[in-house]
Amino acid sequence: MKRRIAIFGSTGSIGTQAVDVIANNSDIFSLEVLSAHSNADLLIAQAKQYHPNIVIITDESKYEKVNSALENDNIKVYAGEKALVDIAGSDTYDVLLAAIVGYAGLASTLAAIEQGKTIALANKETLVVAGDIVTAMAKEKNALILPVDSEHSAIFQCLVGENNNPIEKIILTASGGPFLGKKPNYLINVKKDHALQHPNWTMGAKISIDSASLMNKGLEMIEAKWLFGLQNEQIEIIVHPQSVIHSMVQFEDGSMKAQMGLPDMKLPIQYALAYPQRVKNDFKRLQFKNYPSLTFEPADIKTFRNLALAKDAMFKGGNSPCILNAANEIVVEAFIKNKISFLEMSDIIETCLEKLTFIEKPSLNDYIQSNRETRDFASSLIK
């Protein structure tokens, strides 16, 4: 039996790479569902090439266009956010690749977990916003969450075969992004085009800005805490500019395992979709002779304050990571639209964390409300 895959966010950086992985392994995967938000043209092209059963366009104004283009293709076309939730909870697929960016991915991921589906999770924001609720529900419903994020895939791969041997700590590697080594007097003037130029990875706009500001590593700390059931103190960050070691685990006997490879998201995507199988492929191989030195240095959290803010939010717990995430989504969008400077992003996030109501044990509704309130408040701080 082929594994039936649904890709939510098929038009994005992760989504398009996942479509390739599936197309190259049509003996083990079948592509059943695709979803896009606004990129109707690419969604239509993907549907015509790969013939899924269902496509969803969440921007309802694009429905007519997609529907009429696929009229004769025997593909069901749905529109709107609710369609994502409905299809996520349906039995039309086995594995959901959650590759929508941001808070927008939460509701459909929860709907899939509710049905005990296997989730290949790229959408880290889901765990940042409501990691306690998401992981508790996954446990209750026997839903497997397989990380796609390269660092978390690395840790997951290091843990395979360890039979629950306790972890002493994990070390998340960070490339440092395009502004590694820079100081505030430089960052004050940087613009989006430069921030979007990641040295090692080609990714969507939001995560590229998050990588430049080190917020991405902050979100990943919180993601790791929930995925691997860790105490805050067990998570360390080290800057490793070559992005060859994707992350490490240290066990209680002091032994450390690392997972390595070239920076290419197709490998963690394929691993999550085919888990526990390793599938032969022709991806470029790592050659040590091309990397005569692998280097490590501490992160500069005085300059890259987002990482410090994320760490504080993780230690504070409750709805703080949800506030952090919502404020970050607003400031990244504003930075991309040239409305605020690079350093102002941290100022606004910090103000949100100070001003919004702290809730120690939030319900899902509390998270939904905190997200909305934070977005409104952060937007009000941007002229």
Ligand code: NDP
């Ligand atoms: P992209 O911006 O490239 O793609 C985002 C996808 O989500 C697109 O298909 C987009 O549709 C869709 N989308 C955007 N807004 C909404 C919405 N409101 N409702 C429904 N769908 C929406 O992002 P990436 O692929 O880079 O990242 C996706 C997720 O994976 C993020 O959470 C990111 O942190 C994570 N990730 C990404 C990595 C990477 O290498 N790119 C690495 C590790 C994690 P459309 O384009 O049609 O508007």
Ligand code: MG
């Ligand atoms: Mg990552």
